[in-house]
Amino acid sequence: MESPAALKALFETRLAEIREQDDWSRSLYRPMAYILNLGGKRVRPLLLLLSYQSLSGKSAKTALNAAAGVELFHNFTLIHDDIMDRAPVRRGKATVHEKWNEDTAILAGDAMFSIAVDLMVRDFPEFAAPLIREFMRVSVGVCEGQMEDMDMANAPGASINEYIEMIRKKTAMLIGGSMSLGAIAAGSDQETVAAMYEYGEAIGIGFQLQDDFLDVYAKEEKFGKQVAGDILENKKTFLLIRAMEKADASQSERLKSLLFEEEDPGLKIAGVMAIYEELGIPKETRSHIDAYFSKAERMGAVLAQHPGFAQIDAFLKALMQRDY
Ligand code: IPE
Ligand code: IPE
Ligand code: MG
Ligand code: MG
Ligand code: MG
Numbered sequence: 058m059e060s061p062a063a064l065k066a067l068f069e070t071r072l073a074e075i076r077e078q079d080d081w082s083r084s085l086y087r088p089m090a091y092i093l094n095l096g097g098k099r100v101r102p103l104l105l106l107l108s109y110q111s112l113s114g115k116s117a118k119t120a121l122n123a124a125a126g127v128e129l130f131h132n133f134t135l136i137h138d139d140i141m142d143r144a145p146v147r148r149g150k151a152t153v154h155e156k157w158n159e160d161t162a163i164l165a166g167d168a169m170f171s172i173a174v175d176l177m178v179r180d181f182p183e184f185a186a187p188l189i190r191e192f193m194r195v196s197v198g199v200c201e202g203q204m205e206d207m208d209m210a211n212a213p214g215a216s217i218n219e220y221i222e223m224i225r226k227k228t229a230m231l232i233g234g235s236m237s238l239g240a241i242a243a244g245s246d247q248e249t250v251a252a253m254y255e256y257g258e259a260i261g262i263g264f265q266l267q268d269d270f271l272d273v274y275a276k277e278e279k280f281g282k283q284v285a286g287d288i289l290e291n292k293k294t295f296l297l298i299r300a301m302e303k304a305d306a307s308q309s310e311r312l313k314s315l316l317f318e319e320e321d322p323g324l325k326i327a328g329v330m331a332i333y334e335e336l337g338i339p340k341e342t343r344s345h346i347d348a349y350f351s352k353a354e355r356m357g358a359v360l361a362q363h364p365g366f367a368q369i370d371a372f373l374k375a376l377m378q379r380d381y
Contacts, residue, residue, distance in 0.1 A: 088165040095148035101235040108239030111365035126177030133169035149281040195234035202227025209293040229261025259353035269294035279381040
């Protein structure tokens with residue numbers, strides 16, 4: 058059973074082979090090679106590999122293409138997400154639509170999605186149908202979540218329940234899906250596939266809450282994204298929704314004028330952050346992140362009988378500590 062660090066090295070080697078194929082020098086493929094080459098934590102492929110090796114008892118090498126499938130899918134969603142979020146920076150470098158243009162970013166994303174599906178089933182023809190069904194279930198869910206993210210940014214308010222449902226779809230379904238796809242490729246029964254999915258989905262909710270927190274409070278050099286981009290885009294993050302709920306009348310007025318009238322980005326960010334501080338939002342967000350991850354850990358307890366599960370648990374513990 059390989060450690061997460063060993064799996065990461067194996068995965069990067071396989072990904073480099075994909076990126077360096079001859080025909081990836083053509084214009085449609087250059088943005089794909091570019092974004093895959095910028096690094097990234099590789100959370101989803103590692104979860105797929107960890108799930109696969111734990112449940113199959115086989116070498117994770119067999120699942121490297123499937124792991125590349127989830128990473129390509131993830132990168133496709135990032136390319137399109139950056140257009141929607143008007144994001145200038147990804148993984149410390151210019152986003153694909155900034156470096157090229159939106160047309161190229163849309164097409165490169167679409168092609169990446171198609172290649173991702175091919176990679177997912179390539180080494181598991183016997184499980185192709187359940188793999189594709191699970192992958193497409195997740196894919197539709199991500200689109201629903203992204204649509205809700207856009208709709209909520211344009212709506213005056215939102216509830217925490219709506220927010221959790223939105224992040225469950227846009228982020229947690231793919232993290233859950235990485236676990237369930239690894240389980241399907243391992244030939245697991247439906248009950249185990251579902252338990253792996255639920256566990257991964259619970260991790261994914263904590264992961265997106267953390268992303269919302271880091272969007273405001275991480276160091277840009279390390280996080281690799283424009284700091285406070287969510288504030289600039291009026292994203293209904295956990296932080297903003299709780300601030301709207303907790304604000305008194307005068308804070309509420311200030312918040313509205315910052316969100317809808319302030320044109321200077323620096324003043325907007327500083328003003329919203331000052332309100333977050335006054336309302337104790339950073340501390341409250343941290344404690345929610347901990348609570349969601351603790352829930353995921355408790356769900357993992359029923360999976361602990363699988364060999365190698367301790368590695369998945371250790372991976373989760375490391376993820377809980379991330380600051381980028
Ligand atoms: C970013 O995902 C998008 C979210 C769902 C928050 P990651 O934080 O996994 O990004 P990379 O792949 O490590 O760059
Ligand atoms: C992204 O959510 C979820 C996706 C499906 C890509 P965000 O918009 O918060 O992700 P980042 O912060 O740009 O990585
Ligand atoms: Mg987004
Ligand atoms: Mg974004
Ligand atoms: Mg974000």
